[in-house]
Amino acid sequence: MLSAIALVLVVPALAQYYQANATCPTNFQVCDGECAPFQPASNLSIPFPPEQPSDYSVIGPALQAVHSSSSPPTGLAIDPNLVLYLTYPRNTGPTPNNVVICPTYGTEEPWPNAAFQNCTEGQNASTCFINVQNVVLDTLNQLWIVDSGIPAGETSAIQYGAKIMSFDYQTRALKRTYVIPEALYYDKMNSNDVRINNTLGTGGWAFITDESASGSLLAIDLDTGNVLRRLYNTTVAKADEKYVGIYNGNPIYAWNGTKKSYFTTGADGIALASGNVYWGVLASRRWYYIPQELLIDASKSDAEVLAGVVFPSQCGTEQAGLTADSNGRVYIMASEQNAIIYADTQQSQVTQTVNGIPPGGSGLVAPDNYVIKTLVRSALIQHADSAAIWDGWMYFCTNQLELSPGRQYGNVDARKGPFLSYRVWVGAGPAV
Secondary structure (H helix, E strand, O other), rough: OOHHHHHHHHHHHHHHHHHHHHHOOOOOOOOOOOOOOOOOOOOOOOOOOOOOOOOOOOOOOOOOEEEEEEEOOOOOEEEEOOOOEEOOOOOOOOOOOOOEEEOOEEEEEEEEOOOHHOOOOOOOOOOOOOOOOEEOOOOEEEEEEEOOOOOOOOOOOOOOEEEEEEEEOOOOOOEEEEEEEEHOOOOOOOOEEEEEOOOOOOOOOEEEEEEOOOOOOEEEEEEOOOOEOOOOOOOOOOOOHHHHHEEOOEOOOOOOEEEEHHHHOOEEEEEOOOOOOEEEEEOEEEEEEHHHHOOOOOOHHHHHHHOOOOOOOOOOEEEEEEEEEEEEEEEEEEEEHHEEEEEEEHHHHHHHOOOOEEOOOOOEHHHHHHEEEEEOOOOOOOOOOEEEEOOOOEEEEEEOOOHOOOHHHHHHOOOOOOEEEEEEEOOOOOOO
């Protein structure tokens, strides 16, 4: 396996080589497979066992680069016109633009406009961006942003700052803002990612992960604006104690100069599939799901909600973002494995006999029958963070998060741009 140093040197060099020697269309809808960088579309591109210690097996379909960023993005969305959107959160410092649209392979513009990007002195924080984490397209073709409301350098959300906002992707007009009440800010609530179900209830519901050390899930009634905070400070939303992840073969700690500590990031990635909310706890190798109907039921006690959480298994990796497709397949951005993995939740999509249950059929896959599989593995996948699906393709961004200063001894910034977003074939549409 390549060493971390080799990857830091080789991956940017590969990207620069392919960018210089191949033309990537600005409209990647017509990409003919020559967009670079990419990997061979094979399950195993080298002999096994490897013949050389530096051999690195590549699994899955080819990657196609769709955008090059000079800074590391975190959030990603794709609209029906195959236009890409990225977010640049302010978790470690200011960024000039919080949300951008990507007209071409190497260009970006503030979205929906420049005025939203930074609040001015005295401006109501519900009307501008404080710290947008992700941008998401829903089934009504509305673009949603989730804003933690935590300014750069701070640890708690400011008044009216924590929110989700829906926009018309064509006109860029703001449609509605849902502010998370300050009463729910306790214990440094940190809204990180969002998914929308427009068919649930009378006007739909939004589901949000809270990645604070205590962790929780939030649910917002899109009709009334009421907000529930559930699973707060429970093991299903909190990091493993003294968690140590692995990246490119190297253990990762939290560093403040030479002082070592551990990351405590809680509930992070989220996806909706098969009537459930799926989420992963970032500083762990655990993922869970719960019926959406149970999570939004205000009449249920915290104990009843917790009892409804299902733990299918560990997933074999620290996880960043999650997404799901129209076949009920849930994908996990597997940062420790330079990979994207998945599990089928619909029995009709299962292709193997598992625990005596033959492939195919109907209904949901039983929790004990979930099998994690690898969609794609490549040295180019340097911390896949957020992903979105459209027209058979999964689009995802990479940001080399584990090479950032807070995760490196002496706070060295080992990241090397450009930071590339890719697409990979999955043969399905977005979750419905």
